[in-house]
Amino acid sequence: MDFSLTEERRMLADSLRGTLKRGADWSQLAELGVLGALFTEDEGGFGGGGFDIAVVFEELGRAGSTAPILDAGLAGGLLADCCETALVERVIDGTTRPAFAHDEPGNRYDATVRSRASGDTINGAKSMVVSAEVANLLVVSAQDQDGLSLFAVEPGAKGVSLRTVPALSGGQVSEITFDNAPARRIGPSTGAARLIEYRLAAATLALCADALGTMETVKEMTLDYLRTRKQFGRPIGSFQALQHRMADLVIEIEQARSAVINLAGHLGAQPEQRALHVSATKNIVGRTAHLVAEESIQLHGGIAMTESYALGPLARRLIAVDHRFGDEDWHMERFIALRTAS
Amino acid sequence: MDLSYSAEDIAFRDEVRRFLRDKLPPELAQKVRSHTLLSKDNFERWHAILNERGWLAGNWPKAFGGAEWNAVQRHIFEEECALADAPRIIPFGLHMLGPVLMKFGTKAQQDHYLPRILDGTDWWCQGYSEPEAGSDLASLRTTAVRDGDHYVVNGQKTWTTLGQYANKIFCLVRTDSNVKPQAGISFLLIDMDTPGVEIRPIVLIDGTHEVNEVFLTDVRVPVENLVGEENQGWTIAKYLLTHERTNIAGVGFATAGLAALKRIARAERAGGRPLAENPHFAARIARVEMDLMAMATTNLRVIAAAAAGAAPGVESSMLKIKGTQIRQAINDLTRRAVGPWAMAFPSEAVEGTNLSHPGPDYAGPAAPVYLNYRKISIYGGSNEIQRGIIAKTMLGL
Numbered sequence: 001m002d003f004s005l006t007e008e009r010r011m012l013a014d015s016l017r018g019t020l021k022r023g024a025d026w027s028q029l030a031e032l033g034v035l036g037a038l039f040t041e042d043e044g045g046f047g048g049g050g051f052d053i054a055v056v057f058e059e060l061g062r063a064g065s066t067a068p069i070l071d072a073g074l075a076g077g078l079l080a081d082c083c084e085t086a087l088v089e090r091v092i093d094g095t096t097r098p099a100f101a102h103d104e105p106g107n108r109y110d111a112t113v114r115s116r117a118s119g120d121t122i123n124g125a126k127s128m129v130v131s132a133e134v135a136n137l138l139v140v141s142a143q144d145q146d147g148l149s150l151f152a153v154e155p156g157a158k159g160v161s162l163r164t165v166p167a168l169s170g171g172q173v174s175e176i177t178f179d180n181a182p183a184r185r186i187g188p189s190t191g192a193a194r195l196i197e198y199r200l201a202a203a204t205l206a207l208c209a210d211a212l213g214t215m216e217t218v219k220e221m222t223l224d225y226l227r228t229r230k231q232f233g234r235p236i237g238s239f240q241a242l243q244h245r246m247a248d249l250v251i252e253i254e255q256a257r258s259a260v261i262n263l264a265g266h267l268g269a270q271p272e273q274r275a276l277h278v279s280a281t282k283n284i285v286g287r288t289a290h291l292v293a294e295e296s297i298q299l300h301g302g303i304a305m306t307e308s309y310a311l312g313p314l315a316r317r318l319i320a321v322d323h324r325f326g327d328e329d330w331h332m333e334r335f336i337a338l339r340t341a342s
Numbered sequence: 343m344d345l346s347y348s349a350e351d352i353a354f355r356d357e358v359r360r361f362l363r364d365k366l367p368p369e370l371a372q373k374v375r376s377h378t379l380l381s382k383d384n385f386e387r388w389h390a391i392l393n394e395r396g397w398l399a400g401n402w403p404k405a406f407g408g409a410e411w412n413a414v415q416r417h418i419f420e421e422e423c424a425l426a427d428a429p430r431i432i433p434f435g436l437h438m439l440g441p442v443l444m445k446f447g448t449k450a451q452q453d454h455y456l457p458r459i460l461d462g463t464d465w466w467c468q469g470y471s472e473p474e475a476g477s478d479l480a481s482l483r484t485t486a487v488r489d490g491d492h493y494v495v496n497g498q499k500t501w502t503t504l505g506q507y508a509n510k511i512f513c514l515v516r517t518d519s520n521v522k523p524q525a526g527i528s529f530l531l532i533d534m535d536t537p538g539v540e541i542r543p544i545v546l547i548d549g550t551h552e553v554n555e556v557f558l559t560d561v562r563v564p565v566e567n568l569v570g571e572e573n574q575g576w577t578i579a580k581y582l583l584t585h586e587r588t589n590i591a592g593v594g595f596a597t598a599g600l601a602a603l604k605r606i607a608r609a610e611r612a613g614g615r616p617l618a619e620n621p622h623f624a625a626r627i628a629r630v631e632m633d634l635m636a637m638a639t640t641n642l643r644v645i646a647a648a649a650a651g652a653a654p655g656v657e658s659s660m661l662k663i664k665g666t667q668i669r670q671a672i673n674d675l676t677r678r679a680v681g682p683w684a685m686a687f688p689s690e691a692v693e694g695t696n697l698s699h700p701g702p703d704y705a706g707p708a709a710p711v712y713l714n715y716r717k718i719s720i721y722g723g724s725n726e727i728q729r730g731i732i733a734k735t736m737l738g739l
Contacts, residue, residue, distance in 0.1 A: 301476055
């Protein structure tokens with residue numbers, strides 16, 4: 001049993017932390033190998049395992065980065081599954097920045113794909129597509145004669161329209177409509193659902209690790225405030241009522257860390273085993289992120305309600321965790337269903 | 343034990359309902375329902391409608407132009423207004439300064455200021471908290487130094503709600519630094535257009551501008567603007583707090599919020615069915631509804647005691663905690679109910695633009711309102727301060 005990171009992963013985490021602190025742009029992140037770490041050697045990268053993903057995203061979350069790495073990794077992973085070798089190479093070096101357009105309006109957390117493709121065109125609507133606005137390639141799910149399939153679509157092409165607003169998590173989110181938009185079918189004629197399942201599991205791990213990093217930063221900020229803010233002539237962190245709440249928070253964050261480790265360690269497991277861990281981890285991290293957001297605001301007091309204080313965007317980022325890839329209840333129901341079936 | 347209202351109370355409730363049906367402008371109710379921040383004009387219009395009916399100052403004695411309602415009537419009025427999505431009454435003049443002037447003000451102050459609160463000439467805001475004096479209000483540092491017929495005021499106030507609409511501010515200021523903190527505070531009325539008063543917006547994490555900072559630099563305030571005696575400010579502040587805490591449970595707001603939540607849960611679909619029929623979500627709603635039913639009765643127990651002449655006391659701390667927990671739980675469920683739509687956050691805080699939310703009408707406010715209402719367990723004496731009051735005053739710990 002060994003819960004320590006490999007030397008390579010620790011080095012990546014350290015250099016990523018340093019680079020993010022200095023304020024890295026997209027090409028610097030790509031140069032550092034952030035994207036390469038999300039792909040296996042066979043795919044052209046140097047990582048791709050659960051712990052590679054966890055390490056990268058914990059640092060991105062810790063820094064509050066809104067660089068669209070998760071979306072590039074998710075869509076890029078599907079490109080790799082579809083043997084789009086040249087594109088994957090460009091994703092890894094940062095020149096192609098893809099996003100995956102999958103969820104559709106009114107579906108809540110169930111991904112029922114109604115978009116349709118025939119020949120070289122696609123029609124349909126996609127909802128809450130994170131980072132689509134900054135993507136230069138869309139990987140789109142749609143039904144065609146073979147069932148659920150994947151397509152590459154240029155976001156600037158005729159027939160593609162984006163309606164983009166800021167996202168609760170930071171960054172941007174778009175509603176996309178395809179009206180006879182040009183599309184290129186990618187990948188095998190069957191099995192797209194299986195590919196999507198795995199890549200969404202990996203993306204859920206990425207989101208949970210990101211949340212964990214964010215929670216670590218929020219914990220440090222809150223601790224710092226408890227130590228320095230004085231009321232009634234003493235630091236507010238000297239009040240036992242606040243000490244106990246902070247102690248409870250730390251316990252829950254450690255639980256969330258273990259949940260992330262569980263999922264990272266089972267990302268390559270059989271689909272049912274993997275799904276069980278996806279749901280357990282997402283449920284726990286969703287709950288914990290919510291708790292940490294609310295408690296950190298309350299422990300700070302009024303200052304945390306202001307946009308000019310740095311906690312606000314991080315609290316929103318934590319609240320947003322539960323609104324992507326299935327919320328607490330959705331994953332609890334899925335966990336129960338999986339446990340009942342096995 | 344009788345849980346029902348008297349026939350008189352029911353007649354009053356029906357009268358309030360008729361009034362709201364006839365006089366509440368639908369466009370104002372729509373703004374309240376959609377959580378749009380009301381303009382100054384909106385608030386003033388609603389105040390004027392209430393004032394015309396003699397219901398603007400429900401808690402004031404008739405001698406001062408109020409309705410002189412008892413605690414049960416006030417509760418009925420507040421609850422019916424919340425259920426009808428009426429704009430809230432701005433409390434600073436009506437519920438805070440008004441009662442203070444009646445108790446501590448001079449005849450001249452009463453004659454001058456009270457009618458101006460009723461007719462809308464003055465919009466008051468509250469200068470209590472400071473950056474270093476939040477929960478520990480008595481440590482406030484804004485000073486007022488006597489100079490002939492004036493006080494010269496220097497310092498900074500914060501969390502000044504709707505100060506951007508106000509022309510007057512009532513402030514707690516330090517007039518004696520050589521005594522224990524509570525004994526050196528005075529209560530001063532200041533014109534916002536006096537030279538040296540500067541107001542700056544504070545944007546909250548939901549993107550709204552409700553609160554402000556007020557900077558006071560060599561502000562000359564006539565001595566006749568002192569309320570009560572010099573250094574009597576803490577007593578006045580405590581008296582004011584007992585009035586601030588009317589309607590602290592927010593039963594009407596919670597009831598309206600719960601109804602809105604249920605509408606959303608019926609409109610959203612999860613797994614091919616309305617979200618309201620999802621057993622987990624239904625259980626979450628049921629739990630908060632049961633809590634609200636019990637709290638409504640706790641609230642009425644306190645109100646009945648007050649109507650029978652009991653002084654408001656530690657019960658308000660209990661109601662504040664339970665009331666904020668329930669309202670925050672409802673806002674939390676509303677955010678959950680809109681599902682992935684909460685990801686879209688077209689907030690001015692983030693973008694400085696005025697983009698609209700792409701989802702259904704009910705989806706846009708869910709996350710911002712959830713975030714905004716994290717404030718209610720912080721302001722007006724945080725819930726931790728309230729627990730301290732319960733432990734000390736009620737339990738003798």
